Amino acid sequence: MLDFSGFAGRTVRAAGLGEVLFDVYASGPRLGGAPANFAFHCAENGLKAAVISSVGDDELGEKAREQLSLRFLPALLLPNDRQTGFVKVDVDASGVPSYTFAEDTAYDNIPLAESAMEMVRSLDLICFGTLAQRGEVSRRTIMALLDAMPKRSLRVFDVNLRSDYYSREVIEESLRRTDILKCNEDELPVLCRMEGLRGSDPDEFNEFLRERGIFCFVYTEGARQSSVWLNNEKSVLPTPHAEVADTVGAGDSFTATLVSQLMLGRSLPEAHRIAVNVSAFVCTQKGAMPEVPPELLK
Numbered sequence: 001m002l003d004f005s006g007f008a009g010r011t012v013r014a015a016g017l018g019e020v021l022f023d024v025y026a027s028g029p030r031l032g033g034a035p036a037n038f039a040f041h042c043a044e045n046g047l048k049a050a051v052i053s054s055v056g057d058d059e060l061g062e063k064a065r066e067q068l069s070l071r072f073l074p075a076l077l078l079p080n081d082r083q084t085g086f087v088k089v090d091v092d093a094s095g096v097p098s099y100t101f102a103e104d105t106a107y108d109n110i111p112l113a114e115s116a117m118e119m120v121r122s123l124d125l126i127c128f129g130t131l132a133q134r135g136e137v138s139r140r141t142i143m144a145l146l147d148a149m150p151k152r153s154l155r156v157f158d159v160n161l162r163s164d165y166y167s168r169e170v171i172e173e174s175l176r177r178t179d180i181l182k183c184n185e186d187e188l189p190v191l192c193r194m195e196g197l198r199g200s201d202p203d204e205f206n207e208f209l210r211e212r213g214i215f216c217f218v219y220t221e222g223a224r225q226s227s228v229w230l231n232n233e234k235s236v237l238p239t240p241h242a243e244v245a246d247t248v249g250a251g252d253s254f255t256a257t258l259v260s261q262l263m264l265g266r267s268l269p270e271a272h273r274i275a276v277n278v279s280a281f282v283c284t285q286k287g288a289m290p291e292v293p294p295e296l297l298k
Contacts, residue, residue: 001231002179002215006152007124008265013049014042014125017142018132019107020053020064020077021085023248023288029060029086030287031067033107034160037249037288038127040073041256041278044292046264047125051075052116052145053132054106060084061106071289078113080106095244095283099162101131108135112144120145124153125263127255129160133170146177154263158182158255161190168194181209182218182255202227218258220251228258228272235272240280249288254279257297274298 016035023032035051042049051068055061055077061084068075085105091097110116110132120126126149133139146155157178159171171194175181183191189200197208206217206229217229227236257278261271277296282288 002154004262004265007263012047012124012260012263013122014047014260015039015050015052015119015123015127016042017052017120017126017128017145018110018138019085019129020051020055020068020075021087021102021105021107022060022063023089024086025089025091029063031064032087032248032288033085034129034131034158034252035127036068036073036075037252038156038158038256040071040289041253041292042125042260043071043073044278045257045260045297047260049073050119051077052110052119054078054080054082054110054138056080056082056084056106058084060086076113076116076119078111078116080109080111082106082109089248091246091248095246097246097248101163101165104135107132108138110135110138110141112141116141116145117148120148121150123149125156125259126153127156127158127259128174129158130166130170130174131160131162133174134165139170143173143177154179154259156180156182156255156259158252159187159191160251161187175212175214178214180216180218180259181214182220182251184219184251185221188219218255220254226254226272226276228268230262230268233268235268237272237276240276242280242283244283245286247283250279250282252288253282253292261297 016039018035019033022029039049088100258275
């Protein structure tokens, strides 16, 4: 079973591990990447959060350092001879984005530095996904850093499937290091097929995860609803209506808020309620890292 009781009442240290990149819109580049978004929203919830990634010695790399600093978000951005990652974002009329990723970027080649090992040894929480693992160098680094985490720390696997940048091997190795798994309605059928499960029923997938020793499953279904299974509890909430500007980063804000609030001592229903409200707010804003109104976190 997953126990959050040891974290409440003390400083909780969190990090997003993986890609730091720029979402390039028609209006210009905006800082993004799921791990950076996750860390930002952990900090908005009161955790001591940071980012672990790699950027190039280029204009976007310098911009990443500047913008994370402006957001008061500490970042271990390891130097790299590749270009800083970026993704072209096209947003349709309903606010749903599609992505075209630059290849062989800095975040695909995150080096295994001692400074990163030292950082993860002090963490309580980390979030990682599959995108940065498309590069063999980063995949090895991410696995090594996850293995160096303290025994009672929590590892969140937000699968975040993009294009064909994943494999069964990546999924399996990630699941072996997972305490909390998050996916959406598009990703669940892919995971079920990979694991040889018939259909894509989330309750059945939760049972599969429990057999693997994963006792928290977070499942989002866009504008319809979200469900969270935690140990022997289940919470289902409708997605609040929002005037959508774009949905970039909404899922990351949901995951970060949910887990942060659980670590701060909230019950599952309370943490889930706050998470859906924060995610709905992010949908009303341009970009993935808007400042969250304090009243939404109560």
